[in-house]
Amino acid sequence: MLTLHDVSVQYGDREVVHGVDWAVGGNALVTALLGPSGCGKSTLLRAIAGLEPVAGGIVAFDGVDLARTPVHRRDFGVVFQDGQLFPGRTVGQNIAYGLSRRGIGRDEAAARVGELLDLVQLPGTANRRVTELSGGQAQRVALARALAPRPRLMLLDEPLAALDRRLRDDLAVAISEIVKTSGTPTVVVTHDHGEAALMADEVSVMNDGVIVDTAPPQRLWRRPADEWVARFLGAAAVVDGTVSDARLQTPVGDVALDGDLADLAQGPCRVTLRPDAVVVAPDAVSKAEVVRVRPMVGSWHVWVRLPDGSSVEAVAHHRVDVGQRVAMTPMAERIGVIGL
Numbered sequence: 552m553l554t555l556h557d558v559s560v561q562y563g564d565r566e567v568v569h570g571v572d573w574a575v576g577g578n579a580l581v582t583a584l585l586g587p588s589g590c591g592k593s594t595l596l597r598a599i600a601g602l603e604p605v606a607g608g609i610v611a612f613d614g615v616d617l618a619r620t621p622v623h624r625r626d627f628g629v630v631f632q633d634g635q636l637f638p639g640r641t642v643g644q645n646i647a648y649g650l651s652r653r654g655i656g657r658d659e660a661a662a663r664v665g666e667l668l669d670l671v672q673l674p675g676t677a678n679r680r681v682t683e684l685s686g687g688q689a690q691r692v693a694l695a696r697a698l699a700p701r702p703r704l705m706l707l708d709e710p711l712a713a714l715d716r717r718l719r720d721d722l723a724v725a726i727s728e729i730v731k732t733s734g735t736p737t738v739v740v741t742h743d744h745g746e747a748a749l750m751a752d753e754v755s756v757m758n759d760g761v762i763v764d765t766a767p768p769q770r771l772w773r774r775p776a777d778e779w780v781a782r783f784l785g786a787a788a789v790v791d792g793t794v795s796d797a798r799l800q801t802p803v804g805d806v807a808l809d810g811d812l813a814d815l816a817q818g819p820c821r822v823t824l825r826p827d828a829v830v831v832a833p834d835a836v837s838k839a840e841v842v843r844v845r846p847m848v849g850s851w852h853v854w855v856r857l858p859d860g861s862s863v864e865a866v867a868h869h870r871v872d873v874g875q876r877v878a879m880t881p882m883a884e885r886i887g888v889i890g891l
């Protein structure tokens with residue numbers, strides 16, 4: 552297990568990672584490090600890999616401080632955004648690279664290359680030139696190369712960032728399954744919360760050099776630590792609510808408490824609403840009014856002014872117009888709560 556204690560990283564005089572405490576590889580096999588651009592995710596990952604010196608604190612693996620362990624002795628597999636394959640070598644030579652450096656013989660290396668090409672679903676491609684691969688195939692080969700020496704930890708830095716959207720979702724799931732099949736604890740850095748939810752068993756959210764929340768994806772969305780986390784994860788509105796008698800009362804309606812909200816204590820709280828957590832339909836006697844509409848594919852994204860003057864975003868499954876009165880139905884499983 553990887554543990555960080557009070558880790559800080561500086562560039563010159565500027566500290567960009569501030570005293571991070573973190574544990575990876577305990578309950579979860581795949582952990583996402585999620586945060587906005589520039590918050591320090593890559594810097595922290597590079598410090599874990601040994602590519603960046605720590606200014607303070609301890610990075611340890613299975614209780615052993617890695618301060619004196621150079622990059623190549625850490626036994627960590629690293630994959631970057633653009634894979635960084637060796638262009639003059641074949642797929643097989645790229646994957647075998649770390650094996651010959653560890654003194655593994657030709658036959659054993661060839662067998663391991665074959666195993667890994669099966670794992671990343673590129674069987675029979677060992678003799679292809681890496682320059683002939685698509686972006687998605689190249690990232691699978693980079694993953695295979697990093698996994699080949701059986702690292703004790705995988706560090707993936709935005710491995711999908713250079714790929715187009717549809718390929719990203721497919722490969723996100725594939726990468727997560729590949730590292731799980733290999734049984735290797737993995738940290739994946741991403742700024743995309745959808746990608747984090749697709750890939751990870753546990754998500755740590757980073758903001759401004761600090762880890763501010765850690766939870767399994769479903770719980771993270773439903774019980775964010777604070778309003779910043781909620782908004783970063785897609786909440787369009789954060790409104791006042793009250794828990795009483797196993798129900799949550801909100802300005803957009805009441806819901807029964809279940810799943811990750813089942814253990815909420817009674818009392819006032821803040822309720823986080825993603826646009827898809829509220830569905831609206833025309834209702835002439837309602838006091839909520841549509842103030843803006845944007846068409847989506849098969850639905851409408853709607854901004855609604857509530858009687859108290861505040862506004863929420865919602866989804867309409869049938870066309871509504873600006874000025875129309877609408878009734879709101881909260882989708883219980885998409886609502887989050889801060890506090891309590």
Ligand SMILES: Nc1ncnc2c1ncn2[C@@H]1O[C@H](COP(=O)(O)OP(=O)(O)OP(=O)(O)O)[C@@H](O)[C@H]1O
Pocket residue numbers: 562567586587588589590591592593594595742
């Ligand atoms: N080599 C460097 N020298 C000086 N400053 C750096 C260096 N690398 C990163 N920084 C700065 O450190 C901060 C954190 O950068 P980092 O790349 O770790 O963030 P990030 O969360 O991974 O963002 P992104 O997703 O955009 O890569 C940023 O302000 C960045 O400009």
